[in-house]
Amino acid sequence: MLVTLEGLDGSGKTTVWNALGDAYPEAVRTREPTESWYGEAVYRSIDEETADPLAELFLYTADHADHLSRVIRPALSEGKLVISDRYSDSRYAYQGATLAGEVDDPVAYVQSIHEPFTRMPDLTFYLDLDPETAAERSGKTNKFEQATYLERVSENYERLIAAEPDRFVRVDATQSPETVAEQVRTRLATVLD
Ligand SMILES: Nc1ncnc2c1ncn2[C@@H]1O[C@H](COP(=O)(O)OP(=O)(O)OP(=O)(O)O)[C@@H](O)[C@H]1O
Numbered sequence: 001m002l003v004t005l006e007g008l009d010g011s012g013k014t015t016v017w018n019a020l021g022d023a024y025p026e027a028v029r030t031r032e033p034t035e036s037w038y039g040e041a042v043y044r045s046i047d048e049e050t051a052d053p054l055a056e057l058f059l060y061t062a063d064h065a066d067h068l069s070r071v072i073r074p075a076l077s078e079g080k081l082v083i084s085d086r087y088s089d090s091r092y093a094y095q096g097a098t099l100a101g102e103v104d105d106p107v108a109y110v111q112s113i114h115e116p117f118t119r120m121p122d123l124t125f126y127l128d129l130d131p132e133t134a135a136e137r138s139g140k141t142n143k144f145e146q147a148t149y150l151e152r153v154s155e156n157y158e159r160l161i162a163a164e165p166d167r168f169v170r171v172d173a174t175q176s177p178e179t180v181a182e183q184v185r186t187r188l189a190t191v192l193d
């Protein structure tokens with residue numbers, strides 16, 4: 001089963017991902033951007049204020065393709081639980097925002113690039129946090145961690161959730177880290193049982 005954690009920067013995904021590691025030590029825990037050289041290329045682009053948004057989309061997508069073939073598909077074919085801190089929805093939401101004005105309906109465009117080869121998550125936890133708090137918590141250390149940009153990202157996530165309400169589980173990320181992790185653990189346990 002493929003479980004993903006999604007949300008704005010600073011919404012607490014990595015905190016939950018670590019908590020799930022304690023609850024499910026046998027799970028394969030992974031993340032995007034990955035630690036491969038494709039992921040390193042992505043981080044170079046994140047640090048580049050003037051990176052071309054279309055070029056950046058394809059860097060992220062290359063990293064995803066490698067992640068799928070090297071980590072996700074092999075683990076799933078062995079019947080393992082896979083938990084990914086960010087996955088394809090991050091591309092739809094974030095690059096859907098950076099590509100505004102570059103292509104028509106950027107969210108649909110990014111989805112159309114993924115559809116031929118990606119593997120949909122079975123379950124996605126959306127850690128719901130307002131853009132202002134998200135930007136504050138994330139420390140505003142990169143070009144994406146700005147409230148005005150995160151507002152557009154948040155709107156894109158809402159569109160994704162509305163389109164697939166059964167896949168997404170919304171968790172109020174303004175609660176304490178312990179409560180957020182407990183709610184995710186409880187829901188995941190009901191799905192896995
Ligand atoms: N529920 C919470 N309430 C308050 N602070 C939190 C909560 N969860 C995490 N934090 C804090 O917010 C910061 C960001 O948390 P974390 O790295 O887990 O978020 P993230 O969603 O993975 O961020 P990013 O997408 O930027 O990597 C950390 O300082 C963390 O301790």
Ligand SMILES: Cc1cn([C@H]2C[C@H](O)[C@@H](COP(=O)(O)O)O2)c(=O)[nH]c1=O
Nearest residue numbers: 009032033060086087090091094095144
């Ligand atoms: C996977 C992915 C990520 N991003 C953005 C979101 C963050 O600002 C950075 C790095 O992610 P991290 O979880 O904070 O390490 O990249 C993106 O724009 N598109 C994506 O597909």
